[in-house]
Amino acid sequence: MPLPFLTADRAFGTTAHDVALPFDDHDHWRRPYRPGPWRVASAAVLLLLASFVLLAAMIIAFAGALPGAGVCLGLGLALIVSALRLLRAGVWVSRHGVRRVAFFSTTTVPWNRASAVRTVQQPVRWLGLPRTVQGQALVVVRQGDEPLPLLTDHNADFLSRAEAFDRAADTVEAWGSEYRGA
Template sequence: MPLPFLTADRAFDAADDVALPFDDRERWRRPYRPGPWRVGVAALVLLVASFVMLSAVVIALSGEMSAGAACLGVGVVVIAMALRLLRMGVWVSARGLRHTGFLITRTTPWAQVVSVRTVQQPVRWLGLPRTVQGQALLLVRRGRPQENVPPLLTTHGADFLGRVTAFDRAADTVEAWADEYGTR
């Protein structure tokens, strides 16, 4: 079963010299692959979910149907959390830029985007409170103050920790989408 949200389109591998290698630009796409940290954590969460689902079957077979159903519900929630973790990131299309978090998704139409730029600043290490010096991709919107705006991507996030070249490529691609569609 193909999972299209796990991988970026193969067009990036084939067309390194083209900034926007897509034919169908109306479809939401993540312009980079999820990083090993994100995929590893999701795999561990799915492993926990498999144990929870197995325990639901054992509990249900022992005759406690309500407890088995509750355990099954917990397993389904854990699987949904793992899938949401894999969907987190920045998505682009001709309609705008979408920043998907664990609980909240923010979509910004290109008409509201002033600029997308890479800056050197303290960034969170794997989303934890500890900060380190790194690069961040920032979105500047029309009519919105820039204080406390979370970065779209960072070099020390779950997708790019230890993959500076992948961060540069993803940041350049998002900036290219902003340059093409943000000026209209």
């Protein structure tokens, strides 16, 4: 069974510019890095919790309390959807632009509206929580608008993985330099 989310590893080679665009079809949205261990672990815990809730729904349904089983079924499905949305969150690139997918929102910036894509030192949120620490962030500077942070070295994908953040930032910057002028 093909696992398309693992194909981002092909991008990690000698230099960022040589292998930043390794995909044959640049029209599809792709995540240029693997999901981090914090993101995967959180989704796994949510799916584990969903399995217990769905098992409880089945037991409640066999006991004859169908309204309670329906509530448990709805909660289990909500946990599964939350885990999938958590895994989908991150930065996606294509020939059309860069897309930042958050848990509740998605922001797309076409390459022709992006002035620059660069890494800056700034206070960043630690694992998306309100606490901020000094770190690096990859931002896209939009024409006539404030910079949009795409990645940080303290988010769920790159916490304690500085080398992976550098590779992902270089890859997104290479996509930007390739298509901003096009």
